[in-house]
Amino acid sequence: MQPLVLSRYTLTTSLGAGLSDHVRALAGNRSGLAPCGFETVRLDTWTGQVPDAQLVELEPALSLFDCRNNRLALLASRQDGFEAAVADARSRYGAHRIGLFMGTSTSGILQTELAYRHRDAASGALPANFHYAGTHNSYSLAAYMRAHLALAGPAFTVSTACSSSAKVFASAARMVAAGVCDAAVVGGADSLCLTTLYGFGSLELLSHEPCRPFDAQRSGISIGEGAGFALLERAHAALSDDAIVLIGAGESSDAYHMSTPHPEGAGARAAMARALASADIAAADIDYLNLHGTATRSNDAAEERAVYELFGASTPCSSTKGATGHLLGAGGIVEALVCALALREGFMPGSPNTRQLDPAMRVRYLLESAAHAPARAMSNSFGFGGSNCSLIFARAGVCAF
Secondary structure, X not given: OOOEEEEEEEEEEOOEEOHHHHHHHHHOOOOOOEEOOOOOOOOOOEEEOOOHHHOOOOOHHHHHHOOHHHHHHHHHHOOOOHHHHHHHHHHHHOHHHEEEEEEOOOOOHHHHHXXXXXXXXXXXXXXXXXXXXXXXXXOHHHHHHHHHOOOOOOEEEEOOHHHHHHHHHHHHHHHHHOOOOOEEEEEEEEOOOHHHHHHHHHOOOEOOOOOOOOEOOOOOEOEEOEEEEEEEEEOOOOOOOOOEEEEEEEEEEOOOOOOOOXXXXXXXXXXXXXXXXXXXXXXXXXXXXXXXXXXXXXXXXXXXXXXXXXXXXXXXXXXXXXHHXXXXXXXXXXXXXXXXXXXXXXXXXXOOOOOOEOOOOOOEEOOOOEOOOOOEEEEEEEEHHHEEEEEEEEEHHHOOO
C-alpha cells in the first residue's frame, strides 16, 4: 500500500485527554478503570469512563448534534493541536480534497435512551427536541466532525463493531490511492450507554473486577469510552526519521459466529497476514504487537493461537484494554495511536491488571511496560461477526519511499 504519514494525532480515554497523559499512564502501567458509576446503571462491573466534567459543549450552530458521543469527540479533537493541524491542511489542499472517515458502534444511542424516559404519557411520542439524525444515527459522528472541522471532501462512518475505527485507516488509504482525496482525517468515538452495558451484561461477558487480558483467571471485559483522531497525508522521503507512518493494513471477515471468534483464529490470522503482505514485510519485522485482547476466554485463546502461528514466541505483545477498557468502536483508533506512541516515545506498553498469564499461552506477553524502542508495530482489532482489521505502523527512518 502507499504509505501515509500520521502528521498529527490525538486521543482521549479514561487515562486522560491528549497524548502526554497517555504516555505517562501507559509507560507507568497505570489503569483508568474504576467501579461502574455511570448514569443509572446498577451492574457489578468496572468501566473506563471519561469524567462528565471534562466533556465540552458543542457550538450553538451545531446543537442538533449534541450528545455524549459527539461531546467526547469534540473534547478529543481539541487536544494536541489537532484542529489547527487540520485547518493548516485545509488551507493547503482545499476543504474538498480532505476526506473524513469515522468509526463508531453505538454512536449517540444514549440520547435515545434518555429520550425514551420522557415520552409523551398519552401518545408515547418522543420529545420534540430529540433529533435522531444528529445523535443516534451512525453517521452523526462523521456529519458533526465534518461540519466542525469545515471539511467538504468525501465522508462516511464505518460501523463494524470493534474493528470500526481501525478499518477507517484502510478506507482512507484506498481513497487517497484512488485520487479521491489528497489527505484524510480518520478517527472514532464510542461513549458509555445503558444498551452497551446491560447488553454485554446479558451476554455474561462483563468482568466483576478490572479486566485481565490473557490472565489465567480472566473473567470478561471492562467497557470503556473514548475518542481519537489522526490526520493522514502522503508519506515522502523528506520526513524526519521519527515520523510515524501507516505502512500496512489487512482486513478479513470470517463470519464464523455472531459473537464468538473462529476458534482457530482463522479470520484474525488472515487479517494479520494481509497487513504484512500490504506492507511487504515479514512477521519477523514486527517489533511490537498490540493485541485485541478483550479478556474473554474464547477471544484471547483464538487470538493467541493466530499470533503464535504467524509470529511464533519471540515478538513482544500485550493488550492495553486493562488500561482503557474495551472501547468497542473507538478501540481501533485508540490502540492504533497507542502503537504510534510506542514508536515515537520508545517503549512497549504492558498489560495493567493482568497478574498471572494463562499457562496455555505461548506468545511473548508483556506484563509490564518495557523501555525498548520498536521500529514497526502492529495493532489488531477484531469485531463481532468476524470483522477483523490489522494495521502496521513504522518510524519513517526504517521505511523506503
